[in-house]
Amino acid sequence: MIELLKVLAATYEHLLLTYGALAVSIALAIPLAIASVYSRKLASVIMAFANVVQAVPSFAVVALVVPFLGIGFTPAVFAIVLRALLPIVRNTYVGMMSVDEATIDAARGIGLTDFQIIRYIRLPNAYAPMFAGIKFAGILANSIAILTAIIGSGGLGRLVFEGLASFNTEKVIAGALPAILIAVFIDVSFTKIEGRFGSDNSSR
Known part of the structure; x- marks a missing residue:
């Protein structure tokens, strides 16, 4: 019987890893997307790099991190961030660039600065x-957090x-089931946030 405390501790580690990496990804991705709006060259470089990383299998990304950063929690976060950046x-970039240029010109015409146009x-x-x-x-990030256990990140x-190593089905389920529930929670919660922001924007 898998101890409940052990599962809870692993779930906590997994949540810390998943949401920590997601927070870093957001903090990096949005400024990069904003910077890309004002530089096509930068946009092409960032998109090309992100697409290359995205094309590499997740297992390979996790493995490639080890020679440079070693093993443990921090290298695992780095590997997840690399994969989570592109979406x-x-x-964000596509959404910002889809604004009609006439609207941007009109905003500049009434004196809005570049920062105000972005905001x-x-x-x-x-x-x-x-x-x-x-x-x-x-x-x-939630799915890759499972893979990063092979480089010592801990978690589920x-x-x-x-x-899997000990053919212990109970232990596999104890790790997989919370990860599935976390994935469902992420999908439902962000779908609601997405819908709220989308409706707020359409009502303006």
């Missing part, structure tokens, strides 16, 4: 796609891999 950057026009227009990207990144992945 947020791409969706009051481009970002509100990007809320729905941005949160859709964050939702996808969160689900992705450790229970899953220990269970």
